[in-house]
Amino acid sequence: MRILIATDAWHPQVNGVVRTLTSLQRAAGPLGAEIQFLTPEGFPSMELPTYPGLRVAWTNRREIAARIEAANPEAIHVATEGPVGWAVRAYCRRHGLAFTTSYTTRFPEYIAVRSIIPAAVSYAVLRHFHNSAATTMVAVPSLYNELAGRGFRKLGFWGRGVDTKLFNPDHPALLDLPRPIFMTMGRVAVEKNIEAFLSLDLPGTKVVVGDGPQRAELAQKYPDVKFLGEKKGADLTAHLAAADVFVFPSLTDTFGVVQLEALACGTPVAAFPVTGPIDVIADHPIGALDNDLRAACLRALNQSRETCRQFALERSWENSARQFIGNLSALQPSRSPRQVPIVAESHAVGG
Structure with a gap:
């Protein structure tokens, strides 16, 4: 299966979303899934207000469409709710392509501590974003129950894993510091x-x-x-x-x-x-x-x-990847993105 994942979080950022997506890609290959990413790379960007060091892309509708067509995916997943995620979501909705999303970051709470925007407003925006998806994947039962109570529909599970070869106890750093x-x-x-x-x-x-x-x-x-x-x-x-x-x-x-x-x-x-x-x-x-x-x-x-x-x-990325692919298997688009026209329009992030 050819899978395209749209994400606003990407290298050189070092965070859980980036580590999760790159680990997923490695684990999915042996399972017969080829994952490509549509990222902010190649787009102009600006620093996110109130968040020094974090930049967001200024997307172009025609370029988004061209990248999706070049990937020719059998399944599309939107991993984040930033400009790239909104643009890919809008493309899928315009052309009747099924897509899935994942809820990985508590943006309402993040925004609330940095601005005067109430969390309730942010949750309304995110509910609008995710409820257009065929499935919104969450990692844990407590988040599933919370989002369901907030009106999020068509929720599914996608658990996480860990690379136990990289992360191991064998060679601890020699830290000359008082214990513990x-x-x-x-x-x-x-x-x-x-x-x-x-x-x-x-x-x-x-x-x-x-x-x-x-x-x-x-x-x-x-x-x-x-x-x-x-x-x-x-x-x-x-x-x-x-x-x-x-x-x-x-x-x-x-x-x-x-x-x-x-x-x-x-x-x-x-x-x-x-x-x-x-x-x-x-x-x-x-x-x-x-x-x-x-x-x-x-x-x-x-x-x-x-x-x-x-x-x-007991918590491998292989099991995580298998669950992720299972959520996509029944949701493949009824037609290839190459069969839909590319519409020339700049800087679209909503839809």
Whole structure:
């Protein structure tokens, strides 16, 4: 099956959406699915207001159509609700092509903490976006139930996986820091709620791996915290494996792939009992959930690192890819994009 995935999140961004899509592509190949991506690459872009360092594409309707036609997909999936996602959605609706979407980011909450736009308004826009899809894929049951309660229709599941060859406990970084080491990883931005972790009174050392618009501010405010910057590949794995507890303070993620990556490195997780952690960690002996994040951090120290690793080994990207492909199999367009005309019109992002 030839699959085209439209995404606004792409390299050089380092986030869960990008890691999920690239992992999906690798795992889908052996299953007989060829995945191509329609990304912001090649389009003019501008910096997203209130979000320094994050750029969004200024799409062109004719170019979007040309790229879809060149890919000639048998199935189209829209992974994000940015300009690229809206443009591909509009193309499919104009030409009667079935498509699926996935709900991967809590944009209403992200926007609410950065602007005066109420979350209810953002949810209305996203409901309009996703309810045109044949299926909207979500990663966990708690998010499924929440979105269903908000009027999202035709929901389906697409779970996540972890690369247990890359993420492993075998070669931890040699961190000359007082133990225990409590570590968080990800974009250092307000919506990740990192300060809830940094403000805790914990023994040992607090470590942040990642970069983002809040890094300078938080580094100045919390001089005892070690900010190590962005890590990739084996270096990232080594740092996750070196931590005693991985702390996931986010209240807005829809899953949090990094939880599985930490577990694959043998590192237990401490988090709030919210969507994502309550579905991944639940009552498994691989971490601790508590509205008191400090209490969760201290309890997580007692969890077996071997049990964490074994839990991750059962959650492969191959199974995730098989579920994703299954959601598309019955939804292939009734005609090829090459059979529909390309309409010349610039800068369309809605529809």
